[in-house]
Amino acid sequence: MAVVRRRSTLPQAPVYAKADVEALSDEHDEPAWMRERRVKAWELYENTPMPYMEEEWRRTDYRHIRWDQASTMVAANGAGAEQVPAKHLEPLTGDEQGGLLVLVDGKVVRRELADELRNQGIVFADLRTALSEHEELLREHFMTAAVKASEGKFAALHAALWDHGAFIFVPRNRQATLPLHVVCYNSRSGAAMGHVLVVLEENAGATVQVEYASSRGDEHASYIGATELIVGDAGNLRFVSLQDWNRETFEFSHQRGLVGRDAQLDWVNGVMGSRLTKAFIEVDAVGTGANARVSGFFFADHGQFFDLDTQQNHNAPLTNTDLLFKGAARDNARTLWQGMIKSLPKMQKIDGYQVCRNLMLSDEARMDSIPGLEIEADDVACSHAATFGTLEEEPIYYLMSRGITRPQAQLMIIEGFFDELLQRIPFDRVRRRLMDEIEAKIIG
Amino acid sequence: MVATLEIRNLHASVDADDDLILNGVNLTIRQGEVHALMGPNGSGKSTLANVLMGNPAYVVREGQILLDGEDLLEMDADERSRAGLFLAFQYPVAIPGVTLGNFLRHAINARLKAEDPESKGIPIPQFARMMRQKMSALEIDQSFAGRYLNEGFSGGEKKRAEILQMAVLEPRIAVLDETDSGLDIDALRIVADGVNSLTGPDMGALVITHYQRILNHIKPDFVHVLYDGRIVESGGPALALELEEKGYEWVREKHHLLQAAEA
Numbered sequence: 001m002a003v004v005r006r007r008s009t010l011p012q013a014p015v016y017a018k019a020d021v022e023a024l025s026d027e028h029d030e031p032a033w034m035r036e037r038r039v040k041a042w043e044l045y046e047n048t049p050m051p052y053m054e055e056e057w058r059r060t061d062y063r064h065i066r067w068d069q070a071s072t073m074v075a076a077n078g079a080g081a082e083q084v085p086a087k088h089l090e091p092l093t094g095d096e097q098g099g100l101l102v103l104v105d106g107k108v109v110r111r112e113l114a115d116e117l118r119n120q121g122i123v124f125a126d127l128r129t130a131l132s133e134h135e136e137l138l139r140e141h142f143m144t145a146a147v148k149a150s151e152g153k154f155a156a157l158h159a160a161l162w163d164h165g166a167f168i169f170v171p172r173n174r175q176a177t178l179p180l181h182v183v184c185y186n187s188r189s190g191a192a193m194g195h196v197l198v199v200l201e202e203n204a205g206a207t208v209q210v211e212y213a214s215s216r217g218d219e220h221a222s223y224i225g226a227t228e229l230i231v232g233d234a235g236n237l238r239f240v241s242l243q244d245w246n247r248e249t250f251e252f253s254h255q256r257g258l259v260g261r262d263a264q265l266d267w268v269n270g271v272m273g274s275r276l277t278k279a280f281i282e283v284d285a286v287g288t289g290a291n292a293r294v295s296g297f298f299f300a301d302h303g304q305f306f307d308l309d310t311q312q313n314h315n316a317p318l319t320n321t322d323l324l325f326k327g328a329a330r331d332n333a334r335t336l337w338q339g340m341i342k343s344l345p346k347m348q349k350i351d352g353y354q355v356c357r358n359l360m361l362s363d364e365a366r367m368d369s370i371p372g373l374e375i376e377a378d379d380v381a382c383s384h385a386a387t388f389g390t391l392e393e394e395p396i397y398y399l400m401s402r403g404i405t406r407p408q409a410q411l412m413i414i415e416g417f418f419d420e421l422l423q424r425i426p427f428d429r430v431r432r433r434l435m436d437e438i439e440a441k442i443i444g
Numbered sequence: 445m446v447a448t449l450e451i452r453n454l455h456a457s458v459d460a461d462d463d464l465i466l467n468g469v470n471l472t473i474r475q476g477e478v479h480a481l482m483g484p485n486g487s488g489k490s491t492l493a494n495v496l497m498g499n500p501a502y503v504v505r506e507g508q509i510l511l512d513g514e515d516l517l518e519m520d521a522d523e524r525s526r527a528g529l530f531l532a533f534q535y536p537v538a539i540p541g542v543t544l545g546n547f548l549r550h551a552i553n554a555r556l557k558a559e560d561p562e563s564k565g566i567p568i569p570q571f572a573r574m575m576r577q578k579m580s581a582l583e584i585d586q587s588f589a590g591r592y593l594n595e596g597f598s599g600g601e602k603k604r605a606e607i608l609q610m611a612v613l614e615p616r617i618a619v620l621d622e623t624d625s626g627l628d629i630d631a632l633r634i635v636a637d638g639v640n641s642l643t644g645p646d647m648g649a650l651v652i653t654h655y656q657r658i659l660n661h662i663k664p665d666f667v668h669v670l671y672d673g674r675i676v677e678s679g680g681p682a683l684a685l686e687l688e689e690k691g692y693e694w695v696r697e698k699h700h701l702l703q704a705a706e707a
Contacts, residue, residue, distance in 0.1 A: 393500060398537045401497050402551040402609060403525035403558075412550065416541025416592075 012063070013050050014157060014191070014222070015071040018042055021160045028128060033139055041149040041159030048153045059336055059368070060278055060307050065250050070222035073163060074190040076107035084185045087436075088211040091179060092240065092427040098178030099124040104185050106164035106192065114178060122176050122206075123169035127195055130167035137169055141199050146228035146256045151280070154252040158193055158224050165195030170204035172232075179207040186214035189221040189248065196227045200235035202260075208237065209430075213244040213273065220248050223274075227255035231263040233287055238266045240430055244273035247302070251277040261287025261316070268425050271298040271306050272437050282311040285319035285350075295424045296325035296356075297434050299441050300333035300365075307336045314343040314350040314375075325356040326421040328414060329365035330441065338370045339384065345376040352382040359417050360390050389417070411442050447475040447512055447528060447616035447648065449496075454507035455673075456495045464505065465491040467673030475616050475648045480659055480684060482652075483670035484692040489652045490534055492670065493621040497531040498524050511617065525551075526558050530615030532606040534622040538594040544605060545575060545589030548612050555613075578611045582638050600631035607638040618642070619650045624658035636661030656688040671699050 021042045025035040051057040081089075081102045091097040098117045102110040103126060113124045123134055131138055143149060149159035166182040184194050196210055214221065223245060231237045237257075245251060251274045259265045271277055283292040298306045312321035321341070329335050341352040352375075358367040369386030391410060399409035415438055422431045449472070456466040465488045473479050483489050495502050496509060498521035509516040516524050539547070553565035575589055582604050594602050603623050610618055623635055639662050643649050651662055659667075659681070667684045669677035671692075676699050677683065687695070 395537050395539050397499055397501075397521055398533070398539070399542075399547070399550075400521040401525055401531055401533075402547070402613060403522050403554045404550050405522050405554060406520065408550065408554065409522075412542050412547070413539060416539055419541030419592075 011067040011071070014067050014224075016157070016161060018046075024161060024163060028131075030131065031135060031139075034131065037143070037149075038160050041156050044149055045153065045156035045160055048156055051153055056280075056309050056338060060276075061305075062250060062276055062278070065222070066220040069189065070191055070220040070250060072190040073161075074105045074186055074188050074192050074221075076105040077188065079104045079109075079187040081109045083187045083215065084183055085213070087433065088183050088185065088213050088244075089181075090429055091181065092207065092209050092429050093179070096178055097181050098176050099180040100183075101126060101166055101181070102183045102185065103164055103166070103194075105188055106194070117176055117178065120174045121171045122174060123167060124180050125167050127162075127165035127167050127197070134167065134169065137199065138167065138197070141228070141230060142197060143226070143228070146230055146258050147226045147254045151254055154224050155226065155254045158195070158226050158254070161224075162193045162195045162226070164193070165197065166210070168198045168206065168208055170200045170206045172201040173203045175204065176206035179209055182208070182210045184210065184212050186221070189217040189219040191222045191224065194223065194225045197230075198228065198237065198239065199230045200232050200237050202232040203234040204232060205236040206238070209240040209242075211242050211244070214246045214249060217246050217248050220250065221246070223249055223251040223253065225251070225253040227253065229257035229265060229267070231257065231259045231265050233260040233263055235260060235263040237264070238426065240268040240270075240425075240427065242270040242272070242430070242433065243277065246273060247275050247304070249274045251279065253277075253279045255279060256282040256284065257292060258284050258286050259290035259292050262289040263287060263291070265292045266426070267292065267294045268430065269294065269296045270430075270434060270437075271296070271308065274304065274306075276305045276307070278307045280309045280311070282313065283321055284313040284315055285321055286315050288316045289318045290316060291320045292322070293424070294321070294323040295421055296323070296327070297418065297421055298325065298327035298335060299437060300327070300329045300335050301331045301441050303332055305334045305336075308338070310337065310339045310354070312339075312341045312352050312354060314341070314347050314352060317347045318349045319347070320351045322353045323355070324421060324424065326359075326418055327356070327367070328359040328361055328417070328441075329367050330361035332362070332364040334366045336368045336370075337386070338372070340372040340374065341382050341384065342374045343377050343380065347377050348379040350377065350380045350382070352380070354384040355386070357387045357417075357420075358389070359414065360388060361414070407443060411439060414438055414442060445512070448510075449473045449529070449617045449648065450508070450510040451496070452508040452510070454492075454495065454509065455505040456491060456502050457505060458502060460503050460505070465502075465673050466495060468507070469670070469674055471650075471668065471675060473617055473648045473650055476645045477666065478643050478649045478651060478662060478664045480651045480653060480664035480667045481670055482654070482656070482667065482684065482687055484695070485654065487670045488673040489654075489670055490621055491673075493531055493534075493619050493652055496619055497521055497529065522554065525613070525615075526555055528616035530610050530613060530618040532603070532610055532618065532620040532623050534625065536594045536602045536606055538592070538597075540592050540595055542593050543590050544593050547593050548575070548609060551609070551613060574612070578608060581641070582608050582611065583634050584608055599626045600628065603627060603631065603635055604638070607635055611638065611642060614642075615647060617648045617650070619652065621652045622654060623651075624653055624655065632658060633661060656684045659684045669695050671695050
């Protein structure tokens with residue numbers, strides 16, 4: 001029998017043209033410098049091949065994406081905040097928040113900021129508004145220091161075509177005492193290019209929560225995003241990001257925190273949704289005495305693939321970074337964590353900690369962890385580890401011998417596994433959310 | 445009604461085609477009675493304890509285990525526990541991230557839910573009060589409720605935590621698997637006092653031990669000797685003293701003589 005091979009006519013890469021970039025910039029009547037940056041990024045994008053066998057990509061298979069579906073930019077069609085499930089709108093802790101910004105399909109549907117924060121000169125706005133009202137701040141910080149277009153194919157694409165996002169700015173010596181909450185929700189399939197930029201000036205403080213989610217969809221969707229966290233000297237940022245895209249979404253994101261002299265970044269990153277997430281999560285300790293703590297939660301099931309690249313860059317002496325990722329996988333899900341601690345030459349007295357712990361809940365699941373160190377100094381304390389475990393029968397039996405049912409015993413042990421991570425999260429509602437997520441993935 | 449645990453002609457092994465570890469155990473324990481089960485290492489004591497509780501690592505090849513006439517072999521470990529059976533483990537496993545307090549609250553709630561699916565569980569203040577009381581009776585520091593189950597517990601702390609669980613769950617029949625081993629004299633006294641306060645009309649106990657020492661503190665009504673997976677000797681408290689004096693060699697010789705005579 002003859003085998004007829006039909007050459008696939010489906011696109012192997014996002015489907016955009018330079019005209020899309022120009023049209024986007026025109027549509028929003030952007031300042032010339034932004035338009036120039038977009039066009040330059042587009043040229044970079046065009047001159048960069050799709051990532052394939054590079055070290056950080058060679059385990060990532062994204063060839064099955066229907067780019068014909070996933071390249072159509074999500075356009076708002078009147079959906080409002082009522083579309084967003086309540087859990088994404090809940091404050092981090094207690095009943096109060098300093099601000100709430102809800103974007104549905106890229107469009108602002110709610111924007112609230114407490115007067116006491118506004119009066120301090122704190123900016124909490126969507127990026128479009130920020131670009132007209134705080135142009136100079138954006139010009140200085142937007143993709144200039146933390147995430148740059150030159151980081152890779154998807155960073156360049158994002159820089160050329162970003163279309164919505166949030167900007168948070170806390171001036172020198174000011175504290176956003178109440179949490180600021182951003183929700184990016186898509187009610188439609190397609191491409192979302194969201195951007196979050198947080199800038200804390202010297203000795204400023206803030207707590208920021210960003211939730212990403214989308215409604216159920218049948219078509220492939222993409223999120224090509226960037227998160228930039230810039231913490232000025234002696235600043236203090238607590239940042240929580242929870243990702244809960246629908247199962248047809250493919251995420252490619254670059255997320256980086258820059259931590260200044262004696263500043264503190266406490267970053268919680270929860271990866272729960274999407275079909276594929278390829279995230280580059282990096283902290284750069286750029287000032288002497290900078291401290292960063294990164295806590296990652298991931299739980300993959302039913303064909304999900306989470307591919308997380310973390311990097312801790314010690315670019316100054318006396319810096320501390322502490323990264324703990326804990327994840328589980330069930331069904332035929334796959335996870336990959338690749339970690340790296342780097343130091344510039346002669347950065348003495350740095351302390352870098354990097355651990356990924358994995359819990360495999362089925363024989364079909366696959367979890368890989370690849371820690372790494374590149375340290376060019378001798379007076380340092382750096383450690384890294386990866387651990388793998390399965391759900392063992394002995395502890396289940398022990399709990400059952402006290403009358404606890406098997407499903408409850410399994411759930412308790414899995415929640416127990418994550419407890420070390422949950423204990424690092426200073427927000428009760430986030431801990432609750434993650435525990436609900438664990439329950440849903442185990443029982444639901 | 446007096447609860448009765450009947451073990452009839454129990455045969456068990458690790459895998460279905462392995463050599464038998466339990467070779468026809470017969471034993472009846474009633475609520476209110478304290479039975480001591482002694483025997484040398486490898487005689488099958490811990491296997492018996494685990495087979496009674498329903499450890500899935502063992503296969504029952506023959507025989508019956510009945511609690512008030514109900515077939516325990518048809519039940520998983522959790523159902524056996526809810527039916528009133530308890531095992532104090534020889535080597536309690538550490539469970540990171542699960543606190544002792546949270547664990548016991550779940551254990552109580554599992555019972556309440558089994559009785560009434562609508563149950564909201566034990567109110568937290570009531571649970572906390574009960575825990576405080578039971579912990580102080582066992583001289584367990586209150587901070588233990590917040591510690592991860594058995595993680596970093598010393599040998600004595602683990603055993604006391606087992607007895608605490610027994611005190612909280614109030615079983616009708618308790619099996620204590622070498623709860624005495626490795627305890628210093630103070631810990632032994634605390635554990636034994638704990639057991640003594642629970643045994644009585646409401647609870648029957650099977651105290652499994654290698655040594656006679658704990659029986660100075662917990663007075664058994666009956667003493668049995670397990671050897672080669674079956675009970676070869678049963679008697680009153682005097683049997684324990686006789687064993688202590690003559691050693692397990694005595695049982696071994698006597699048993700082999702019997703076997704030789706049978707052959």
